[in-house]
Amino acid sequence: MGSIFQRQFVDGHVFRLQVVGLGLLLAAAVLGATPSFAQSTPAEPPVVAVTKISGPIHLDGKLDEPEWHDAAVLTLTQQSPHPGEATPYTTEVRVLISGDAIYFGFVCHDPQPSGIAMHTMTRDGDMSGDDTVAIVLDTYGDRRTGYFFQINASGARDDGLISSPQDFPPLDWDGIWDARTTRTADGWSAEIVIPARTLSFTAGKENWGVNFQRYVAREHMTLRWSSPTLDSYLYDLSRAGQLAGMQEVRQGKGLEFVPYLLGKNTRTFGVNPGIWQGTGGGEVTWKITPQFVTVFTVNTDFAETEVDTPQVNLTRFPLFFPEKRAFFLEGANQYDFGLGLGSDFVPFFSRRIGLLDSVPIPLNGGVKLNGRLGRWNLALLDVETRQTIVPAQVVQDLALPSAVVAGTNLLAGRVSFDVNQDLRVGAIFTNGDPAGLKKNTLLGLDAVWRTSKFLGDKNLQMGGWTATTQGDLGPGGRVGWGARIAYPNDLYNCGAEIFDFGSALQPALGFLPRAGITHYNFNCVYGPRPSKTGHFGWIRQQFFRTLLDRFVDRQGITESRFFDLSEVTQLQSGDSLTLWMQPQGETLLVPFEIAPGVVIPMGAYDYIRWGITAETSNHRPVQAGNTTWLGDFYNGKLTQWQDYVKWTSPKGRVQLSANLENDFARMPEGNFINRLWYLQTALAWSPNLVLSNFLQYNGHNFGSNTRLRWTIRPGDDLFIVWNRGWQRLFTGPDLTLAPQNEEIAVKLRWTFRY
Numbered sequence: 233m234g235s236i237f238q239r240q241f242v243d244g245h246v247f248r249l250q251v252v253g254l255g256l257l258l259a260a261a262v263l264g265a266t267p268s269f270a271q272s273t274p275a276e277p278p279v280v281a282v283t284k285i286s287g288p289i290h291l292d293g294k295l296d297e298p299e300w301h302d303a304a305v306l307t308l309t310q311q312s313p314h315p316g317e318a319t320p321y322t323t324e325v326r327v328l329i330s331g332d333a334i335y336f337g338f339v340c341h342d343p344q345p346s347g348i349a350m351h352t353m354t355r356d357g358d359m360s361g362d363d364t365v366a367i368v369l370d371t372y373g374d375r376r377t378g379y380f381f382q383i384n385a386s387g388a389r390d391d392g393l394i395s396s397p398q399d400f401p402p403l404d405w406d407g408i409w410d411a412r413t414t415r416t417a418d419g420w421s422a423e424i425v426i427p428a429r430t431l432s433f434t435a436g437k438e439n440w441g442v443n444f445q446r447y448v449a450r451e452h453m454t455l456r457w458s459s460p461t462l463d464s465y466l467y468d469l470s471r472a473g474q475l476a477g478m479q480e481v482r483q484g485k486g487l488e489f490v491p492y493l494l495g496k497n498t499r500t501f502g503v504n505p506g507i508w509q510g511t512g513g514g515e516v517t518w519k520i521t522p523q524f525v526t527v528f529t530v531n532t533d534f535a536e537t538e539v540d541t542p543q544v545n546l547t548r549f550p551l552f553f554p555e556k557r558a559f560f561l562e563g564a565n566q567y568d569f570g571l572g573l574g575s576d577f578v579p580f581f582s583r584r585i586g587l588l589d590s591v592p593i594p595l596n597g598g599v600k601l602n603g604r605l606g607r608w609n610l611a612l613l614d615v616e617t618r619q620t621i622v623p624a625q626v627v628q629d630l631a632l633p634s635a636v637v638a639g640t641n642l643l644a645g646r647v648s649f650d651v652n653q654d655l656r657v658g659a660i661f662t663n664g665d666p667a668g669l670k671k672n673t674l675l676g677l678d679a680v681w682r683t684s685k686f687l688g689d690k691n692l693q694m695g696g697w698t699a700t701t702q703g704d705l706g707p708g709g710r711v712g713w714g715a716r717i718a719y720p721n722d723l724y725n726c727g728a729e730i731f732d733f734g735s736a737l738q739p740a741l742g743f744l745p746r747a748g749i750t751h752y753n754f755n756c757v758y759g760p761r762p763s764k765t766g767h768f769g770w771i772r773q774q775f776f777r778t779l780l781d782r783f784v785d786r787q788g789i790t791e792s793r794f795f796d797l798s799e800v801t802q803l804q805s806g807d808s809l810t811l812w813m814q815p816q817g818e819t820l821l822v823p824f825e826i827a828p829g830v831v832i833p834m835g836a837y838d839y840i841r842w843g844i845t846a847e848t849s850n851h852r853p854v855q856a857g858n859t860t861w862l863g864d865f866y867n868g869k870l871t872q873w874q875d876y877v878k879w880t881s882p883k884g885r886v887q888l889s890a891n892l893e894n895d896f897a898r899m900p901e902g903n904f905i906n907r908l909w910y911l912q913t914a915l916a917w918s919p920n921l922v923l924s925n926f927l928q929y930n931g932h933n934f935g936s937n938t939r940l941r942w943t944i945r946p947g948d949d950l951f952i953v954w955n956r957g958w959q960r961l962f963t964g965p966d967l968t969l970a971p972q973n974e975e976i977a978v979k980l981r982w983t984f985r986y
Contacts, residue, residue, distance in 0.1 A: 277458050279439070279474040280304050282327045282334075289328065291423050293387070293414035295337045300326055303337070308446055310453065311460035313761065313772055323365075323446045323455050327475065332428040332482050338365045340385075340446060342419035349449035349851045350386040351880040352887060353916035354924065355941070356403040359384045361850030362884075363449050365422055368394060370441025370469040371433035372523060372604045375653045376682075377565050378441065378469050379407070379431060385420045386884045387413040388919045395565035397468035397682060397691070398720050402554060405561040407431075408947040408983065428481045428522075429488065429985050432563075432603060435522040438479045441472035449851035452772065452806050462722035463690055470653065470684045485986045486519030490947075492981040494533055499974045506974070513597075514981075515559070524603030524610075525563070532559055532595040532615075534586070535977040536951035539937045542928050544893055544908050546870075548824055549745040555582050563602030566611035567646045569660050570678045571695025572716040576731055576751060579676050579699055580644045581743040584666050585615050588637060589626045593666070594618040596639070609658070611646040617666070632667060640668035644741055655681045660699075662741040671703035672740035686719075693718040701738050708735025708748060708786070726756035735786060748786055755779040764804075775800040785821075793817040806849025814841040818866065827897070827904035832866050839864030854879050868899035887914040907931040920944075934958040934969055947983030952976075 283303040290297070303326035310319045320343045328335040340363070342348060348363045362384035370378040380401045382390040389411055392401030409426040433440070444457040445466050456466065458473035465471075491514035499506025513531030520526060534557045543551050552575035555561060560582040567580050586593050598615035619639045627635050641664055648658025657679045665672045676699030686692035698713040714731035735748035758776045762768035779796040798812045817838045824832045840863050847857035854877070861872040878889040888911075895906035910928040920943040928935050940952040954976050958969035 277471070277473045278306075279476055280306055280327065282329045282475060282477040282480075284477065284480055285328050285330045288330055288333060289335050289423065289425070291410060291412045291425055293412040293421055293423050295326070295339060295421055295423065299328055300337050303328055306444065306457055308444060308455035308457050309460040311445075311456040311464070312454040312462060313452070314764070315461050319453065319455065321446070321448050321451070321453065321455060325444045325457065329477070329480055332484060334426045334428065334481070336367055336422075336424040336426070336444075338422040338424075338444075338446070339416075340365065340419045340421065342448070345415065345417070345419055347450050348385050348415075348420060350384055350882070350884040351850075351853075351878075352384065352884045352914070353386050353388045353919045354887075354914050354922045355388070355406065355919070355943075356390050357388055357884075357887075357914075358850075359388070359390055361449050361852070361855070362386075362447075363420070364447045366445045366447075366466060367424070367426075368441075368443045368445075368466055368469065368472060369426075369431070369475075370472055371431050371437075373434060373437055373439070373441060374604070374607075374609070374650055375441060375470040375472070376650070376656065377609075380467065381407075381409065381424065381426065383411045383413065383422060383424065384884070385413055385415075385422075386919065387411055387422075388884065388916075393561070393563075393565040394467050394469065395568040397470065397684070398465045399467065401467060402561075402564075404554065404556045404558075405564070406558060410946045427985075428483045429486075429519075431522075432519070432525055433478075433481070433483075433522050434604065435483075436479050439474040439476050440478045441469050442475040443469075443472040450806075452804075452849075452851070459684075461689060464684070468684055468691070470682070483519060483522045486517075486522070487986040488515075488517035488519075489984040490515045490517070490981060492533060492979055494535055494977060494979045496535065496975065496977045501971045501973065521603070524605065525601065527559075527562065527600050527602075528597070529559055529595070529599070530597040532586070532597065533979070534559075534592070535953060535979050536939070536941070536949075536981075538939070539926060539935075539955075542908055542910060542930065544895065544906050546826065546895070546906075550743075552578075552743060552745075553583065557582075557586070559600075560585070560613075563600065563611055566602055566609055566648075567644070567660065569646070569658070569676060570697035570714065570716075571680045571693055572718060572727065572729055573697075573714070573731070575743065575745070577699075577712065577714075577733065578743040579660050579674055579739055580646070580662050580741055581739075582613075582644075584741045584743075585613075585642050586617065588622060588666055589629050591622050591626050593620055593622075593637065607650040609646075609648045609650070609656075613642075613644045615642050616640075617642065617668070630667065633669070638668040640664055640666070642666065642741060654683050655679065662739065665740040670740070672705075672738070673702045674739045674742060675700055675702075691718075691720050693720065699737065699739075700734075701736065705736040705738050710734050710736045712737045722761075723759055724756065725759065727754075729753045746783065749783045749791060752782040752784070753780065770804055772802045772804045772806075774802070789819055789821070790817070791819050791821075806851055808845075808847050810843075810845040812841070812843035812845070812861075814843070815839075816841060826866075826899075827902075827906070830897075830899055830902040830904050832899070832901060835867075837866045839866065841865070841870075853882070865897060866899070868897060868901075870898075871896045885916050887912070887916075889913075905931065932960055933972070934960075944982075947985075949981050951979045951981075953979075 285299045306325040308323040322341040324339040326337040364384045366382040378394045380392045392403045393405050394401045407430045411424040413422045446455045459471035493512050495510050497508045516528045518526045540553045596616045600613040602611050643663040646660045660676045662674045678697035680695040682693045694717050696715040700711045712733045716729035718727035731751040733747045761773045762771045777798045781794040783792040795815045800810045802808045819836045820834050842863045843861045845859040856877045859874040872895045874893045876891045880887050893908040914924040916922045923940045926937040935957045938954040942950040956974045957972040959972045961968050
């Protein structure tokens with residue numbers, strides 16, 4: 233094991249790996265067709281014709297209109313844990329079209345309706361332990377990008393944009409659609425309406441990709457319409473069925489106006505008393521064609537955006553926080569670059585726009601274009617920021633010449649071409665510096681090849697990329713490149729990758745936490761499912777994981793090495809137990825201040841961390857979990873406790889969640905304690921009227937975010953947001969808190985569509 237960690241790669245090895253990486257990119261581009269790996273022919277995807285009706289459906293969750301009885305009935309099949317087996321949870325789906333509205337009806341039979349689980353009524357809430365139904369739509373027919381819609385038995389809504397075939401889509405995109413549910417004597421039923429104006433689609437296209445899914449929480453059972461196999465993910469649109477008759481869908485004139493009015497009071501205690509200020513602005517959306525959208529924004533505002541979930545950082549590198557602002561989320565999946573890069577490298581990171589070291593920078597306005605023309609996918613964003621004054625701490629953190637940040641223009645674009653249903657090649661570019669000080673341009677090229685027909689019905693993925701930055705940069709190479717191959721399936725989920733980042737690869741509009749290194753990664757998970765009639769029938773699935781991470785700098789020094797051996801046992805009840813062993817190593821070329829006054833000296837450090845995690849099933853009304861980490865840490869010891877407990881009322885109207893992390897470090901240079909506690913509560917009168925509160929404490933500061941969202945009707949919202957911060961005045965047992973700042977915002981936003 234040690235020889236793997238400490239082996240150094242000489243230039244010849246690196247060169248050969250570069251050739252392999254670029255070879256993958258070239259091979260994908262040259263082949264352009266699915267290789268004939270298949271040993272068996274997978275079943276053809278199912279097709280269903282929509283039923284056209286003359287008038288709207290009254291949305292109440294009851295499929296009692298005559299039109300529902302005339303529609304074709306789809307029956308879902310068990311996908312997990314036992315594909316194809318009969319189940320008492322019979323599920324029927326129907327689809328109707330009326331003008332520009334698409335209706336989906338679900339009838340979910342349940343032999344024990346009292347066991348139906350509901351934990352939330354909030355928009356984009358956590359439904360992982362709820363009884364849900366879901367829809368995915370491939371409106372372009374590219375079998376890669378699409379829309380995700382999900383509701384639980386309470387009628388709460390989740391939605392997102394799909395760009396990965398196996399990753400749960402981010403839920404920060406909010407489309408305009410509606411849903412109602414009702415409880416029945418033998419289960420529950422749902423009606424969902426999605427206006428065509430909410431979607432971008434290929435006009436006149438007869439068939440859309442579609443799939444339907446139901447999840448029965450207490451059984452941890454999934455039922456699906458198309459491709460109900462263990463190796464199939466709902467978000468894999470290449471496995472979706474076909475919705476025929478969609479050429480009838482109309483989108484009106486394609487014009488949308490979304491004005492807003494905002495009143496805000498900002499107060500800094502001891503500095504300014506705070507006064508009310510009013511402003512307004514909005515967006516105009518013009519769908520030049522149903523598949524090509526232009527959005528103009530003026531005086532863009534993000535007052536209603538949810539706060540970030542806090543994180544503890546014990547590394548030398550910045551943490552990644554996802555984008556949550558609505559304007560940047562529409563079409564965000566068009567900017568996905570490469571394969572499996574994650575947060576290692578994000579060429580265009582929209583949080584760089586309108587935020588400077590987490591401080592808001594006003595936007596005068598901007599324009600963005602998203603859409604598809606034939607096989608071409610296009611995305612463009614151009615934004616103008618406004619001159620503003622930032623706090624002294626930001627000036628210090630970013631080494632700015634003054635507190636005045638000049639207004640500047642920021643530009644990002646992405647174009648890609650679908651060679652066929654498996655291969656996509658593309659380019660990405662950005663231009664501009666959020667601080668308005670330097671010239672900075674990025675250009676990148678990538679190719680991603682995916683198939684769900686390897687060896688008949690297995691998933692296989694390959695991708696390669698290269699990127700460069702130009703402008704006012706530091707010394708070193710300005711080029712990055714990478715390649716990845718992945719086999720993401722149920723029994724074996726394995727992958728290998730190599731990413732190389734030049735020292736001067738500095739994307740001002742991107743996210744790159746570690747430049748000047750080569751990152752090697754190998755990971756593999758073996759996930760057997762014991763027979764339910766055998767001695768281990770009480771185990772649903774086990775996961776045996778191996779992961780190796782290695783970061784090598786330009787001098788051939790291994791800066792970081794990380795090895796993970798873990799085992800997860802998931803019980804039939806949904807409860808789980810995880811055991812971890814993680815040998816790690818860090819080479820510090822400069823001293824590292826890990827906590828105020830605690831500086832770890834230069835040197836090489838090897839240590840092992842041990843962990844155990846126990847969690848109850850997320851379908852229970854009360855959920856709890858604990859992760860405990862023990863062992864060495866650099867040249868000292870570190871004990872970490874991460875705990876959570878959640879409770880919800882029977883229908884999800886009241887939610888309480890407490891999360892606590894406590895880190896106790898004993899180092900030769902000094903001891904330190906990190907605390908991160910946060911409490912989340914929600915009170916819902918209905919899925920359209922929710923009051924939530926988020927309290928967080930990090931050992932030094934205490935913050936509160938209270939948010940009322942009233943959706944008057946889909947697209948028309950009233951937000952009332954109250955943020956307040958306090959600061960500890962003393963250390964030790966004295967917990968005296970002094971008020972620091974406060975902000976109250978009232979925002980009314982409404983939508984007009986034509």
